[in-house]
Amino acid sequence: MNLNATLSMLKDLTDANGIPGNEREPRNVMKRYIEPYSNQISTDNLGSLIAKKIGDESGPSIMIAGHLDEVGFMVTNINKHGFLQFETVGYWWSQVMLAQKVTISTRKGKITGVIGSKPPHILTSEALKGAMDIKDMFIDIGASSKEEAQEWGVRPGDMITPSFEFTPMKNKKLLLAKAWDNRMGCAIAIDVLRQLKDAHHPNIVYSVGTVQEEVGLRGARTSAAMIEPDIAFGVDVGIAGDTPGISKKESLSELGKGPQIILYDSSMVSHKGLRDLVINTAEESNIPFQLDTIAGGSTDSGAIHLTANGVPSLTITVPTRYIHSHAALLHYDDYVNTVKLITDVVKRLDRNTFNEIINS
Template sequence: MLNLSLLKAICEAPGVSGFERRIRELVLREVKSLADEVKVDNMGNVIAIMKGRVPKRVMVAAHMDEIGFIVNHIDEKGFLRFLPLGGFDPKTLTAQRVIIHGRKDVIGVLGCKPIHIMKPEERKQVIPISEYFVDTGMTKEDVEKWIRIGDPISRERELIEIGDCVTSKSLDNRVSVFILIETLRRLKDQDLPYDLYATFTVQEEVGLRGAIGSVGHIDPDFGFGLDVTIAYDVPGSSAHESVTSLGEGAAIKILDGSVISDYRMVNYLKEVAKADGIKTQMELLPAGGTDTAAIQRYGNKGAIAGAISTPLRNMHQSIEMAHQEDIEHTINLLAAGIGRLDTYDWDFSGQHGQGEHQDAGKSASGGYDWL
């Protein structure tokens, strides 16, 4: 059974891009007893290190930040204007509650022009984010006691169970923060083959910034991105558009808009899942990207990198949805994948061509030839 109370706390903690302090404090409390060493780098990434038998480095990245806003203007009536931090789907913002994190937390409501006074052509258009404002119900004088230009704004939503799923703000990517913490808990007493660097990154939603910084000093040999992906399995979708579906298991990333996963890693994860009976599906996401891209290309020598994703409906909207079984399968696959990395032959010197790698036989070392 999933620890839903922990997942709830993680999802509901504020931490928009660049302002991750509260979620970082929660992560630090959870991982300090699970790892051999825990540190925070200069950018604010949390790195929990578990020592393995061999000093090769495995990096797993799950970003802590959530999409949100930042105050950039307070008008004469006390209404707030803002800029987005990360990509929002603006059609979902009308009349949503938010929290402005100033000298104290202040609840506000996102407002825009009422539909009753819109022109006919305006009613047919998606309202741009620039036309929204935050209404706190206070005068400018009262607003300025608590709120300043540059204060971050997060969504005000709680996590609840719904059917076999959970819904909340910020499941992108707090569900992966939860998965990584639970994976550390599962690996705590295991004899790991390589050093594990479980990295909870900052500022992913504005350009993978934390991951790029952390990869530079970790310099991993292997890497796993841990994020969500689109579950477009709803009415109106076509089979070839779905990317993933809720309830169909952990998603093994083949590619997205920023990375092509190392085919050796893709097939390694498929083999691990098959051996352990872990339910999986393949992910090919036409646009968007994750920390996997940073892991793969920003170390000194590059990394053998792939990703495990959790299917998500309503991504980058006011509330998102994930299936509890998919979360469990992702924990299972990540833990097993980290624990067996030394059982495979990762060299490019095998006998098989790239098109034949799925049928590669065992090598003399007991692993697989993947080329």
């Protein structure tokens, strides 16, 4: 993989703005990068991007799903002084929100704002003991009135996204960005097709950028109904447990130690036959990996595996710090090894192997 080309793609994907229901911008970026490696590009009626690459038409169909949407906010009202009231779209923890810079995407262009609240100097001692409630926050865009904000193009329903630019750290393999959850999965779906461009694979591969994952795995459900896959991989971010205060009981994984093969999450138990194939492939290809669980979260696999009469599915994640905030951090080597692992598994997934999986 070309480092500079990959970093450029990751920057374009993560810098794009797209909360659930507003994924056009990242979808266009993904389409631009994946189209050269696809036989066909289509979308479902909710807007999920589906890139098809045919290896052997008689082989099983494999769905690789990353989701296009990121957690963000939506304008719900403009008060008479020009401050924006908002609603979260996707899960947010209030303590990571205050004083953070945001972008409001309006019909007249993008506007910068900052999330504000009462200053601590005028709060009661009792109020200072807890976290600020999201309902007591607002967004300041520098408008002097409701009318001025409206003149700038702001109206209820407008998308609000974290404002943060893709940034390699001093250690160049550590990459800081907004929207790793889950433009990282979309990038892996692109790079798997890139690796398969001139390679034989005994199947049909669908690399998918799903929509509205953060509000209920919705695009995974509709795109899987359209594809009707035989096998599926949900590719997402996972929890990195290598920061202060996290115990091994809470998270086993570390940055730089390889992709996480998820045993179960709140929406599914991984398919044993598929899980064994992936683990065996990783061991035979000398690809580092980590086994983990996400008891408090779910991924697109949770919706895909319930499609039609059932789809053997597995979630593969990249350990990531500080997800569902303005800036998350992951390790480039984990990204590369996830691409390698999924690519190697795809090359092994012929019709006989699929039959062995469903009979295991």
